Amino acid sequence: MSIDFGKALSVRETPIPGLVVLDLPVHGDARGWFKENWQREKMTAAGVDLPDFGPVQNNISFNDAVGTTRGIHAEPWDKYVSVATGRIFGAWVDLREGDSFGAVFTTELDPSTAIFVPRGVGNSYQTLEPDTAYTYLVNDHWSPDATYTFLNLADETAAIDWPIPLDDVEISAKDKNHPRLADVVPMPPKKILVTGANGQLGRALREEFGDHPWIEYATRADLDLTSPDLDAARRWRDYGTIVNAAAYTKVDVAETPEGRTEAWAANVTAVAALARIATANGITLVHVSSDYVFDGSKEGAYATTDPVSPVGVYGQTKAAGDAIVSAVPRHYILRTSWVIGEGNNFVRTMASLAERGVDPRVVNDQRGRLTFTTDLAATVRALLETGAPSGVYNVTGAGDPTTWYDIARDVFELTGHDPSRVTGVSTEEYFAAATAPVAPRPSNSVLELADHGPVVTAPARERLRSYLSA
Known part of the structure; x- marks a missing residue:
């Protein structure tokens, strides 16, 4: 696994409003590496300017094999996504009501990068290395009463260029059957x-x-x-x-x-x-x-x-x-x-x-x-x-x-x-x-x-x- 060491903390905007990619400083030596994955004071300061979104839960998804693919899910809370080990190809689709509905952004994440995902933006990924640990902070607890929005991974309008063809990867049956963009009910604002x-x-x-x-x-x-x-x-x-x-x-x-x-x-x-x-x-x-x-x-x-x-x-x-x-x-x-x-x-x-x-x-x-x-x-x-x-x-x-x-x-x-x-x-x-x-x-x-x-x-x-x- 190759990690880009020594980057300065910074934020890069994307075509999706509020969806921003972070470059994280990672410090390494012969023993391994260290990073501040989420540092509230620095990341909400001027010059970085992330929302002070108040996370309440930290989740980790461990993936054994290359090509593990998770569906496009838009949830009614904000997420801060990063990678502890391994590397992913991530895809995000704006599923909120508004002019940016359907906008797509893709990028790779390794331990030196992270991404802030606003409420209502569909989030999905595909692992590019074995033993990938995908982690995310959220600012609400999961609830069966919450409103979720989903998009099919193979939607022709979003046209996501998956590195590994979807026919060759492990996908859940539920994720295969999510609606196309034309049939998605946009997530309303808060x-x-x-x-x-x-x-x-x-x-x-x-x-x-x-x-x-x-x-x-x-x-x-x-x-x-x-x-x-x-x-x-x-x-x-x-x-x-x-x-x-x-x-x-x-x-x-x-x-x-x-x-x-x-x-x-x-x-x-x-x-x-x-x-x-x-x-x-x-x-x-x-x-x-x-x-x-x-x-x-x-x-x-x-x-x-x-x-x-x-x-x-x-x-x-x-x-x-x-x-x-x-x-x-x-x-x-x-x-x-x-x-x-x-x-x-x-x-x-x-x-x-x-x-x-x-x-x-x-x-x-x-x-x-x-x-x-x-x-x-x-x-x-x-x-x-x-x-x-x-x-x-x-x-x-x-x-x-x-x-x-x-x-x-x-x-x-x-x-x-x-x-x-x-x-x-x-x-x-x-x-x-x-x-x-x-x-x-x-x-x-x-x-x-x-x-x-x-x-x-x-x-x-x-x-x-x-x-x-x-």
Whole structure:
């Protein structure tokens, strides 16, 4: 057996997206050789940049004879394949949904090379030397409930040029009978779960992502995030993303004993459960935060790096949820303010009052920007599709900050009514006659909109105009 000693650790791309070949440093002398077959820190570093795929199992297939051939199997997990002894001819076929479906790559592997095989890419090999030990790491345990996809080794479309003709090698009967490419059902992408699917953001996410077999929209009736059985409620390894659009948002009721309990359950306990599941299963967790994590005392706009300082129960629960999500290896925290979407909201209320001839008193000492759920949903998609770095992203409408009073006047004007019918009052005046608990509001809810990633935004007043004309 000839091994290429002394190579530097490097990665070579292939025609199949995500399928990469690694050159491994192998050190040898008269006693034999040594290599670091999988070294997480080095292999996930810049310059090599393999996914930190979190292997949970190591398997070895020992093959006595030259020509032993294993079928083309695409599995619902990632694999890191290498050879301990001997040499193989490997063939990989992309069996995932998408433009690269059917793409083929072949190469030889010896102990100085390895290959990372993404979920859904068909993997097969043929031994070129006796006593070949083929080994692979996987990031999920085998399950009879998992979805597998197979391709016939002799498929004419893939046209794999096997070094040893298939008629002359040992192949299992099952591998001989797998379907041709034209009959293969492509492996769908990992699932996306959207919680809070009936809320304002949940509806916008449904509009943004559409209905597909791999996207699940769940309400509390479908999935109780506070259930002690949540870990067993799904086969979580089949999910790639959880978008948590569920939240307790009754800021005033949260100041009552019952509301406080419900707010902590929905915004902290449920988030902690999702974070635990996401961490254990390599899932990306998308979490929606709030301007209420700040006390509003800052002079300028709040940056993503500003320390939180919530003053009410709702804000405290949101800040706690943010802290929990920030510990998930793959996460996005979308901090937003003054959210408007389909359903009951401030803009709809003002439009209704204008139409009914009611002249409202509206708070004029709280400053911020409206955020439309269409922009929030589009930002979620952009972050996921671009693979943006984990972290906090401010997402609001653009333009000069305004007050609720300014927005109410805009609503009246844009719906053809006299904006002078709106009267501005302070927060203290507005709630002076309240008999139920009132949550403290941040007087400054302005979030800094620096260029820090694929955040989708537009001037808030333009969005307001479009929203009212829809």
